[in-house]
Amino acid sequence: MRALSWALTAAILAVVLLAALVAASPSFRARAGEVVIVIPKSVSHMPYGMNFWPSTVRVVIGVNNTVRWINLDDHMHTVTSSDWSFHSGELNLYSSFVYRFAEPGEYPYVCLPHPWMQGVVVVHEGQG
Numbered sequence: 001m002r003a004l005s006w007a008l009t010a011a012i013l014a015v016v017l018l019a020a021l022v023a024a025s026p027s028f029r030a031r032a033g034e035v036v037i038v039i040p041k042s043v044s045h046m047p048y049g050m051n052f053w054p055s056t057v058r059v060v061i062g063v064n065n066t067v068r069w070i071n072l073d074d075h076m077h078t079v080t081s082s083d084w085s086f087h088s089g090e091l092n093l094y095s096s097f098v099y100r101f102a103e104p105g106e107y108p109y110v111c112l113p114h115p116w117m118q119g120v121v122v123v124h125e126g127q128g
Contacts, residue, residue, distance in 0.1 A: 033063065033064050035057050038052070039052060039070065039077050041074070052079075057119075059101060061123060061126040065123060072094070076090045077091050086107075107122075
């Protein structure tokens, strides 16, 4: 049990450190009106439950409705909506995919090769 606790703590620490790296790196920094979601390093090797980070984001049309996913893992991933309204294709290490949401709603998505990796983008109507 202690080994499992240590592994979980190490995994959480790795995600936090990667998030700090992304926030500090000019090449990965979100642009105005953009939200960044990270595919953490080694996420494809972690136990089920490791995921996109953050796995749920809320955006507002006209404010921050562009989402950028960045792959920091050394394995290929995808970002594919459940209704196929968006699909990244193969994202290799340091590749990114950008999608601009134009309609309010909930947009669940998944990594096709790693189906335990799931997330959702919740899009709210802007103040017009």
